[in-house]
Amino acid sequence: xxxxxxxxxxxxxxxxxxxxxxxxxxxxxxxxxxxxxxxxxxxxxxxxxxxxxxxxxxxxxxxxxxxxxxxxxxxxxxxxxxxxxxxxxxxxxxxxxxxxxxxxxxxxxxxxxxxxxxxxxxxxxxxxxxxxxxxxxxxxxxxxxxxxxxxxxxxxxxxxxxxxxxxxxxxxxxxxxxxxxxxxxxxxxxxxxxxxxxxxxxxxxxxxxxxxxxxxxxxxxxxxxxxxxxxxxxxxxxxxxxxxxxxxxxxxxxxxxxxxxxxxxxxxxxxxxxxxxx
Numbered sequence: 621x622x623x624x625x626x627x628x629x630x631x632x633x634x635x636x637x638x639x640x641x642x643x644x645x646x647x648x649x650x651x652x653x654x655x656x657x658x659x660x661x662x663x664x665x666x667x668x669x670x671x672x673x674x675x676x677x678x679x680x681x682x683x684x685x686x687x688x689x690x691x692x693x694x695x696x697x698x699x700x701x702x703x704x705x706x707x708x709x710x711x712x713x714x715x716x717x718x719x720x721x722x723x724x725x726x727x728x729x730x731x732x733x734x735x736x737x738x739x740x741x742x743x744x745x746x747x748x749x750x751x752x753x754x755x756x757x758x759x760x761x762x763x764x765x766x767x768x769x770x771x772x773x774x775x776x777x778x779x780x781x782x783x784x785x786x787x788x789x790x791x792x793x794x795x796x797x798x799x800x801x802x803x804x805x806x807x808x809x810x811x812x813x814x815x816x817x818x819x820x821x822x823x824x825x826x827x828x829x830x831x832x833x834x835x836x837x838x839x840x841x842x843x844x845x846x847x848x849x850x851x852x853x854x855x856x857x858x859x860x861x862x863x864x865x866x867x868x869x870x871x872x873x874x875x876x877x878x879x880x881x882x883x884x885x886x887x888x889x890x891x892x893x894x895x896x897x898x
Contacts, residue, residue, distance in 0.1 A: 627886045629658035631685065632699065632811065632839065632867020637661075637669030639754040641872030644669040647880075652677040654881050658893065660685035660701060662867070664754075665717040665789075667705050683896050686714070687811060688801070690794040695815040698797040699839065699865070702896040703806030710804040713792070720790035725753050728787055735784070737767050755779045756874050771874075795833040802834045807896055809837035809865050814849055827856050837892060841866035843878050854888075863892040 634640035635647050642650060644661055651659040662685035663669050676682045683701055690696040703710060725744065732739055739761050747757040759774035768774045778785040792800070801808040810830060818826055827838070840853040841864070857864050866884040869875070 625886055626883050627657045628881050628883050629656055630868050630881050631660040631865050632662050633870040634663055635661055635669045637666055638663035639756050641874055644672040648673055648676055650880055652680045656881050662687040662699055666714055670705050688797040689791040690797045691791045694817040697811040699809040699811045700801035700806040703801055703804035707804035710800060713800055717790055724787050724789060728785055731785055798833045798835055807836045809839055811839050812842045813853055831860050837863035837865050839867055840864045841882055841884050843868040864888050865892050
């Protein structure tokens with residue numbers, strides 16, 4: 621519920637178009653049910669889910685979004701907001717990333733045979749139901765075929781980063797990801813800064829570098845950020861004139877501990893919202 625000087629919103633969510641478990645339309649309905657004021661769908665390296673949203677309740681304001689994986693020693697994701705979803709360069713680049721993902725899936729299927737797992741691309745396509753195939757679809761098939769006792773065990777034993785069947789995906793250089801979003805009229809924002817594994821001066825140096833590339837915002841409020849991290853990221857946003865955003869990283873049942881929606885001070889988000897909503 622909306623509280624005094626606060627608003628309920630979520631600018632970082634995922635659907636079945638990448639690795640979430642809610643369809644884009646179900647996500648919108650759930651956001652309206654929870655009385656969110658603003659919602660953005662930010663699937664990984666794809667905007668296919670945006671076209672699946674045919675209607676948005678009047679009380680909910682929807683913002684186009686995407687989350688692009690960037691090259692980095694640890695994890696660096698760039699969120700994009702308010703872009704033109706029909707812009708040619710954006711669509712062609714994201715298609716290249718999806719094509720790479722398809723080839724990766726084929727390699728994963730081949731690697732699975734060494735573990736005695738018999739899974740076909742056709743089965744995965746059926747499991748995905750026309751959506752972009754991701755690790756959650758592998759996990760569901762593993763469980764259904766009895767290779768693991770449950771969905772989560774598939775990730776814990778085989779599919780999480782560093783596990784035997786994990787294969788990396790193609791990533792864009794950070795500068796390219798930021799320029800791609802800017803060229804499409806979007807607002808590039810660094811997602812969950814703590815996942816870079818950089819702190820203090822090192823993180824600040826990265827923020828300065830990304831700002832030089834055209835970064836416009838920081839995801840200050842995030843479901844896994846500590847109060848200390850929030851204070852530091854807000855300090856960086858204020859120091860370098862960056863917009864502040866807030867998102868949970870909601871995935872549905874694949875991350876059951878993360879709920880949809882965040883309650884954030886209204887005035888902190890207004891500069892971003894005014895730029896993102898056109």
